[in-house]
Amino acid sequence: MTFGAGALITWALLSKHPPQPRPPTNIDWPAWVQAVGSVLAIVAAIAIAWWQHRQNQLAQAARDAEAxxxxxxxxxxxxxxxxxxxxRQLKEAEGLGEQGGKIEALTVPDEVRDLxxxxxxxxxxxxASYTTLASFEAAQDLIHNGAVSVVDHQNLVFVLRMARAQCALALKGIRERLETR
Incomplete structure (x- = not known):
């Protein structure tokens, strides 16, 4: 097998090849124009598709930023x-003093639930937003039958202060984003 391959290569290198035809001296201009035009059309189609895709991406980014x-x-x-x-609820709870007393349990507003x-x-x-919600709900859980016990009063005030602080932190983060726009 190896001998056969070597013999074939030797024959191909040493044998005389028939003369190759010379390229025509007349240039076939219509064929060249068609060939170059076809290549340019393919490049243009790719460029147009890329440009449209890029414009769609920019438009989507603008819509996302607006949202x-x-x-x-x-x-x-x-x-x-x-x-x-x-x-308001924190002020009411602090006004009760350490003896506890009557205070109304509140619900999380619907707009906050939607948000x-x-x-x-x-x-x-x-x-901070999630912590605000959790702290506010925990405070409401300390109120039973429209009153807070002496034992739970300190916890109620503490948890409402936490909710206030976390709400302020959430608002700070929100406002920072609004100021950078």
């Missing part, structure tokens, strides 16, 4: 109102 800005504006208003609700589904999209405020 994110709207989400932050909405969250800012909602958490400002929620912060006032927390402040809760989107909080993860607020990167600078999401953990």
């Amino acid at each position: 994110q800005l709207g989400r932050h504006v909405r969250a800012n208003r909602i958490f400002e109102r929620f912060q006032k609700k927390i402040e 809760e589904k989107e909080i993860y999209l607020l990167p600078h405020a999401n953990s």
Whole structure:
């Protein structure tokens, strides 16, 4: 087998080949124009597709940025109102003194519940926002039958202060994003 391959290569190298035809001296211009035009058409099609894709990406990025800005504006208003609700209940709880007493349990506002589904999209405020909600709900759990016991009073004030602090932190994160736009 090896001998056969060597013999074939030797024959190919040493044998005289028939003369090769010379290229025509006349250039076939229509064929060349068609060939170059075809290549340019393919390059143009690729460039146009890339440009359209890039424009779509830029438009989507602009829509996403607009939605994110709207989400932050909405969250800012909602958490400002929620912060006032927390402040009112904290002031009421602090006014009871250490003996406890009558205080109304509040619910998380519907607008905060609606926003809760989107909080993860607020990167600078999401953990503080979730902590605000959890602290506020924990405070409400300390109120039984419209009153807080002496034992739970200190915890109620502490948890409401935590909710207020976390709400302020969430608002700070939201406002920082709004200021950078």
